[in-house]
Amino acid sequence: MSSIETLVTEVARATGLGPNARKFIGVVIEYIFKQPGGLAGLADRFSAAGLGDIFTSWLSGQPNMRSVDAGQIRSALGGQSIEDIASKAGVSPSVAPTLLATALPPIIRAVTSGGVMPTALPAAFTGLLSAKGKKTSPYRSWRWLLPLLALLALAWCGWHSRNVAKAPPVAAPSANVAAVSKEPTLSFKNTDGKVTLNGTLGTVADKAKLLGDAVAAYGQDHVSADIKVDTGVKQHSWLKSVSVLFPALRQSGLQFALNGDSLKLDTSKLPEPERVAVSQLFQKELGNLEVEGLFDKGAAALGALPPGFSSEDLTQALNQTTITFETGSAVITRSSESILDGAAKAIQAAPAGLRVEVEGHTDNQGNAETNQKLSEERARSVVAALEARNVPADRLLARGFGANRPVGDNSTEEGRAANRRIAYRAL
Known part of the structure; x- marks a missing residue:
């Protein structure tokens, strides 16, 4: 594959323009070398916008191409240039800066191949420019074709009358041709x-x-x-x-x-305090994902319980765990599943006859009755999840306390977050 085709393929994939990438590259290259100063003039525009180092990183031979965003493209090229490029390339002016931010670095690297900044468009790239043929009269262009088209039409009619019965059947479309979506x-x-x-x-x-x-x-x-x-x-x-x-x-x-x-x-x-803080951030913002590698102090404590541990050891470890729910609901997030796995295993190994009360708590935001109901539903959700992991139902009890037993200051976000919790008590 030539370097030109490699560039077209790269831009097509990176921008999502597909077959239209060739036209887009041609318009951009034409813009570069028709503006005052050509490629050097473009470099000056980026320098004037405070982006000279970024532009230099795109030149052939530089080790790392630095990224640029749509706002920086607007700052360097100006709104009118972007609109002109968008119009000629047949793309929306609103998305053109983003397309340019993606396509311009590899284009600059390609035209500076060999480490030289050309003063004119390299000959290898002229094939990407839009061909501009000579205008001709539509009537003159087609006049000589009319008799030929008439003869071809008569000939086709004769052939069709003789061979239509021999036309092969059209194959039914395959049921398995649907495109397979890939994961981001x-x-x-x-x-x-x-x-x-x-x-x-x-x-x-x-x-x-x-x-x-x-x-x-x-x-x-x-x-x-x-x-x-x-x-x-x-x-x-x-x-x-x-x-x-x-x-x-x-x-x-x-x-x-x-x-x-x-x-x-x-x-x-990371140090342990940062591990805890980062893990809780991910559990909060990406709780709907299956998460591997969360650092939970309670999960670590459950895993380190010694043989013959006491009920106090168990509840102390359980109360360090963090179970999260979808906002305003009793649906446990997927990110909490591994923590529940460890909790169930520890409760199963607890001393015979021990029962564990699972307590739901909320902050004081909103209606007190609603908070009470939510705390009860969340406690029941945790009990159901533990039972699903083979903890006997007679070893568990669910209770909700609403906002009645705060452990933090409800006037601060940090305090409210501490109050929204699942707690455990040995019975």
């Missing part, structure tokens, strides 16, 4: 404040939003990304949640990987 992926790694993002998302807009939020949280110089776009990838709700989490994920050594409905979290290089 994203990996994150923070190394001494430098964030690396890799993965595949379904749209250019998703990619632009993710990179824009990452740059806003960490700074342009601290983000390195390789995010591909594949229109066959499903949309997923976790994208918004990850952007919300970015400002809080500043711990060096933190890593996580998302793949569809599953999350693998690695906090092993």
